[in-house]
Amino acid sequence: MVLLASRYANSVARGAVLSIAAGLSFMLIARHQLALPHAHPPGVAQRIGSQAWDVALRASTPGQTIVNAESSSASSSTSSTLSDFKDEDDDDALDDSHLGFARGEWNPFLAETTPITEIQIKTCMLPPGLYDLCSPTSSKKEDATRGEWRRVDRDLNKRVGIYYAYLYYRLLIPSSSTPVITNITLIDQEIELDSTDGVWTRVSENIREGIWPRMKPMYLYYRSTSQHLIKAARAASPDRNAGDSLEPITQLDVIYGGNEVQPLPGYTKLPGKISGGEDDEKAVGTGNRKGSRVGSTLAYRKIAQKSAAAPPLRFSAEGTYTILQVADLHLSVGPGKCRDLDFKQRTNCEALGADTYTLQWLETALDEVKPSLVVLSGDQLNGQDTSWSVQSAIMKFAPLIYRRSIPWTVVFGNHDGETTDLDLKRQIDLMSRLPYFVGEAGPSSIAGSGNYVRSIRASDSDTVLSTLYFLDSHANVKKTAPWSQAGYDFIKPDQINWFRGRSAQIHTLKRPYTPSNVQAKGSRARPSKANEAVRHVPRGSESRTTAQTSALASGSNAATQRDDPDWAPSESGIGGKRMRKRALHARQDDEDADALGDGEGDDSVLGPDDNTEDIAKAIAVEEAGNSDEKIDLGYGMMPDDGANIQDAPTGHETDTFVKGNPLLENEKGLEPTVLPVGPTLAAPLEAKPNALVFFHIPLQEAYDSPIDVGADGTRLFFGERLEGNGASKTDSGFFQQGLLAQKELMAESDGPVDAFWDGESSAPTKGRPEVKVVANGHCHISEDCRRVNGIWLCFGGGASYSGYGQPGFLRRMRVYELSDYGETIETYHLLDTKQIIDRVVLVGEKAMGS
Template sequence: MVTRTPAWSQLGTPDRRKRRCSCCTRPPIRFCLAWAGFIFLLTWTCLLYRPSFPPSTRYIGYQAFDMLASPHSLAKPQQDLEEQHSSTATSAPITYGPSFPNDIFAPLVPNTFPLTEITVHQCFRFGFEVCRPPSTAAKDARLGPWVKVDRPLDSESEVNESKDKGKTTGGGVFGNIFGSLESRYIFYRRSKRTSDVPNVVEVRLVELGTDQNPQGGEWAGWHRVKTDLRSHYMRIFMQLPPLHLYYRTVGGTDEDRVGIEAGEYHEPSKAGNSTYQPVTELDIVYGNGPPWPGFEPVGQVAPYQPEFSSSGVRLTMRRAPIPNPPLPVHPLFKADGTFKIVQLADMHFSVTHGDCREVDWQSSEKPCVADDDTNALIGQWLDEEKPDLVVWSGDQLNGQGSSWDVKSVLPKVLKEVIDRKIPWAAIQGNHDSESGHLSRVEQQRMLGLLPFSLTRTGPASLHDGEGAGNFYIELHSPAPDDMHLFTLYLLDSGSAAPKDKWKPWKWNGYDWIRKDQIEWFLKVSAKWKKIARPYIPDGAKDLGRLWKVKRRSGTALSPSSLVQRQSAATGEVWNGNATKATHLAKPKALFFCHIPIPEAFAPVDKDPHTGSKLEFGEEQEGATFEGGQKNGGIFDAIVAQPQEERDVVGFFHGHMHINAACRRVTGLWICFNGGTSYAGYGKIGFPRRTRVIELQQWGEKVTTWHRYEGRKERIDENTLYEEGEKKQ
């Protein structure tokens, strides 16, 4: 018999063995430190990135539910607008719907309640405290809770926030460090009480050296915020003096006047002084662009200093919200039967001025400023052409790290059109997805909030749930019959194609118009009713006049009296018994999308008589499918429609800056705009340009031409379509 020796006996004396459980063992110090570090990081992450309501990136979506309840509101879904049959907006007074929340920063919401108090607070990104000025329950109840203007007072902090979203790059070394550590924000209170609370009526920024601690007189009723608007980084590295915010109040109680710089408080009189209209909102603008419409500049917090990666920061304020000007529900043809469209493509604007690319005329005496010179060129074209509609066909923003704040760039892009009160619509390009932390849907909604905008988001489910800007615009007759004569389709062609799951590191081409978008387009196209062509805008007005004449004479209207009528607009007599050919046809249409369809590079049609190719214009960017949508589908769907059901007669694209040709493929014209902006890439000898499209004869004829920089005449003017022309 073999006796087994216990294993423990080989390790030492048996009587020294002690029974130990695993839970009684003291853990190593390294394990304790690692566990403590994990708990610290988890706690810090939860405090820093705790969710708020609504989340900061969803403010625009939140505001979409509480916009002006205007009858012409164009941010409504497409299906809502389809129910409206009136050709013009009604004159009903604007209503603001339900009460807006006072504890959320939403500058695009038309909140009419005045601000009651303003302050500046320093926030540390790695701190554990809630970034909010001190307050009391009583003050919160009477004056309103503190609301953070969630846009830092230094552009470096905003750039860093965008970088966290993976949408931008940039910033200097010191700016990245200090912008990550410290930021300063403006806070304000707003109250719905009107009797016993102060109203902020004016705001100023005063720099050290001009700040003289005012005493009474002009400065009566002013409060001085003690915290400097400028961070330590701005004062140390940018060598900027301290800057303080002053705001003026009227009304309130003696308690509200504590801290007023004037020695003796004098209540300013509000009688007959428009400057005492209450301030209802504050906002920050980065870069050199104009304020958001309805806001006015207050002062500069930080100048543009590229050596310190500072884009410039300005404070703006809004008094009473001003509703957007009313627009017709459907744009109308002019009385002469024409409707003119100007297409502007690939602006590539940035927060700052941006660099001019491929320009041969600039010099030290005449430098090129990309956004300013582009806007001057656009203004000249608009004044020459006087269009009825402007279509922005994508890439309004440069992306690539330079357009990191969308709300600061869009007013600059649209300034010339808004200043001239021209209706406009916009779709997005691939570079618009590279800008800031707003999604494409949020950007599209923001475009819809600007004055004179016909832009809509369209059905949210399209483009596999990621599309924004799938909508159409009906063009109607100005006659009383309000006839639908023409359609403009605007669809989102997306950005980059989805990655190949087997090769995620490889560029997979550009996105395309998806199957669900094609189905939506076909459904919309199928619902249009056919109208008599050629169209004569006689309408009910002429018929009503004839009816009155016959009723007064006691003579009944005979069929022959209705056969021949005169157009009130042109004087042309339309005779139903004449041999002039008439037929029923659907309103024709044009199709806009940013990235060109693959068929844009297919072989063109040829004239059956001469054998020449049906194309015109410059095409200097290689005819390659790689520059277009990765997949097709929309072109084939249109070609497959029966001839009598087909409404689209042409496609219009941007994306390729040095392609400006029109090519006819399988009976459909496909046209490029060419580069409009000095901020986008170009080519020496290839002028910046805009495409003009004129619908004539009530939409029965489509003509197009270009306008070039430095030239007054029309370039490459050609007719793309004419009703009744012999098909070739």
């Protein structure tokens, strides 16, 4: 008898297991493929269910058209004129697949018009994305007569439960007379609801099933209304609408987070919370309350409406345009954590939650500045495992902007892609479906997401008067070893080539620009602000007031408590230590520190802001130089040798200063930096319009390049920088090969082209750089500007209480005011006390240093 080897049985067993696994895999794949809708079915493509319902119960008049939110951002965010599409860089059509929504499945952005007829809740141990074992039981006959179940693909128990819970719903079948759902509500007790507008049904499953630790049961009720009743209500209405009460519900959504998270446009958020509400003992707190459950609730939509498209970006008739830069919001799904605040401000912040406190400040800034455009310059999301629902974080800040009919756009920071459910490309896709958004992902062949151009045109023509470039500065470079720290990434060579190619496409114009309907001389008027208590100093700059400065000399080390693990204070050169030349950094009065109070009796969320008397006293002290207080410049106390306030360099009342640092020494008599001649009123030239560039992580040149010198022999910088070097360790070459290479005047001949350039033949240029300002975020307690080789490098300063800061360093937002049809660029900071500091003309005939 032949004996089989002992390993024979094992081989047979392994073969059997592999065969079974292969068979199961084949069946799963086959089922998935068969379940997918045909992309190109034979004959004319139809959505029969929707059409049948539209015919039976059309909500709009025949002349109205409900536009699908799937439409391209290019077509929804610009007007129909050809010139308005010249800026478009996105070579990918907007597709729901980018957001993870397949056709025929639940999609909260789809303009669904078919009513919902049934709702169920099901729980399961395995995620349905792996294999859907959670679906409600249904026969083929029921699917044919009542419709197939669709799953709302958001886990009700996300991060709060021990297993998964999902909503399922059915849509109305064509020509069916089944009642449709017109209302839903959440109730934490079993009751019977009566209504003359329909019959209420309780979903059998406890919507809190699976939450741990357990909560009191809560049930979802929905009201079913007869189609005849809806038709009668529409017939009686002049606009053919059954009203908020009787219009059918056509879409559902699950929202994570607190009250500050708004639903998508067109949706209504239910007031009760499934978890994380007031009745949840484990709900996450806004102050010292310990809890971890952020929670969720439901939202529904009845009628899908087209999102408002942002008009083309245009100067006003007076030639002005205002850009509000909002840097580093650091928003989470939950309430956020208040960071690095004075005691009274921390108390107010923790009472509301850091994110809510930040959003109130954002609303105040929007109402104060009334910007033409809002640019969020990166780290809108806090990342760090707190922004796991991108939609929740975005729907905290975006509605505050678009509900004011303000165009807005973004660039991404190093935290925006951390531990989230949507990558940067899909984040852009989501925002492109929101009103007034003017950004885009940019070419897919270029590194990163968010490389694009926007032009600001004249009010009376399509002439481009200013150019805005937006780039992705990426996040972190890949680690070379598990134990190494990942440094910041850098702008890639293909991005530099893209920038130069787009710059080469910008048309020149005769500058300064004269509109067709010439305005009277002196028509430009700066908006007056009663609380703009600032002192004028030479060269077009206005000094920062002491009432707005803070107690940074108190020795706090909060500036080093960055949220980036690889950041450390610099031990040499600029930035690692506090750098400041002004001496009057005494702690603010209590009313200033408490300026962000409850806001009672004021139309703003912020508190009092007028400190004119204190400001006048402080300025008098500074001018008299009669203070005996020693000043900590970050390198130890000043020697007690009779030196006082005016012993520090006096070239800039708002400058930072580090004794012995050649980049920041501000002595008189330096040789002025001479730039090529540009267009002036006396000598107009054919030139490209002035440009600004927005990206998150600053360049190395913001730290180690020589600072330009003004006509009076002093260096051109102002503001303060209270932290270390935040640039990438890798020199991308963008400053030299990109910004300095593209100038505003076209060269007289094609001439030689540097080896780096592989784009347009008309690239060679001359004169001053086309880009006049680089606007960065990233460094929350850096808010200075400095001019390097004719380009201003400016930090926005931290805007959020959820991001790191330093006690006494007020949160702020930078404003860029473009005037004289783009020839003048002026900037200032708006503090969270609603006061304005450091108003400086950067570009123009009255610019600083001219």
